[in-house]
Amino acid sequence: MHSMWRGSVSFGLVNIPVRLFKATETGGIHFRQLHKACLTPIAYKKYCPRCEVELGPDEIVRGFEYAKGAFVPVDDEDLREFQGRRAETIDLVQFAEADEIDPMMFQSAYYLAPEASGKKAYRLLWKALRESGRVGVARMTLRSTESLALVRASDLNGNVLVVHALAWPEDVRSTEELPYIREEVDIDANELEVAESLIRQLTKPFSPDDYRDENRARLESWLGERRGELAEQTAGKAGAAEVVDLMEALKKSLQAAQQAEKPREGKRKKRKTS
Incomplete structure (x- = not known):
């Protein structure tokens, strides 16, 4: 610290x-803004529109x-x-x-x-x-x-x-423009008694440890799953690319071997006719 x-x-x-x-x-999860095409974080530049130049800190x-x-x-x-x-x-x-x-x-x-x-x-x-x-x-x-x-x-x-x-x-904003807060409303005595009873029922010493950011936990879990899915997709694409590349290499190797074999066959045939 x-x-x-x-x-x-x-x-x-x-x-x-x-x-x-x-x-x-x-706390919580923070997202960055990325270029959609390549997923690169975008940069913010400090720029003077009058001089049309990018500015340094000094x-x-x-x-x-x-x-x-x-x-x-x-x-x-x-x-x-x-x-x-x-x-x-x-x-x-x-x-x-x-x-x-x-x-x-x-x-x-x-x-x-x-x-x-x-x-x-x-x-x-x-x-x-x-x-x-x-x-x-x-x-x-x-x-x-x-x-x-x-x-x-x-x-x-x-x-x-x-x-x-x-x-x-x-700097504390006035409540003058808030709607309805100054209107008198009749509250039934029985309703008030039930509301106070509910408050008493739910009253207990406050402990910060009783609370956690549930939304953050759910979001972290979801992002973990999403990251796993993206990793599988990336691995799948890489694997497919490797297969394609390997097949292409094999075909080219076969073509090269066949091309190399043709002159040999020609030479063999020539010897037989002589």
Whole structure:
């Protein structure tokens, strides 16, 4: 596992040197786009339509479009200078109850691991969050983008601090245009009682290990079968080709032998007439 960021967690006058790691990864089956004729993966080229040239990495810069077709170019050094200390720090600005933050705001999840010099302070923060039942609200900058973040203590897979990037409130879309959600609907008391009874019946402690990606398993099985079929077809074609090639070689060998035999027969006949 490779760290994607190094910096520190700051709260009050305490700074904890840490490294950041992605906590989740995209699972499932991934497909690539191929050229139908030869099954070769297609390539995407970065191309400037104005200059009509393909571009290399050192020829590409970021830009902000402030008007249609008009840009302000911005490079990494500009961003680092603008962000200053925040680019290297997760600043804990307050603490709160976990249920005060709507899960709608949750985005990517990351693990925080301490550097050697920060082990004690890291464990202190983890223990304080764990025993208080609270979470830290922070500001952090990843990949040149500043976001809100939630820092919490987890013991699901080791005693680790977990960081969740949060959406800014203005980035959470309004529900104003959703249909019917503000309409009053009469709910029968008996229906509500049955629904609550069903919820109680199906309620149990949540364990992630109880769930697996069933669709991924079925797709992997199907792809395995498909791969076997393709291998058989390929072997069959190769075998047929070998038979054809062998037969062709035998015919040519026979023709060559017959051609070589004719002069000998002619010579034999000549000797008999003399």
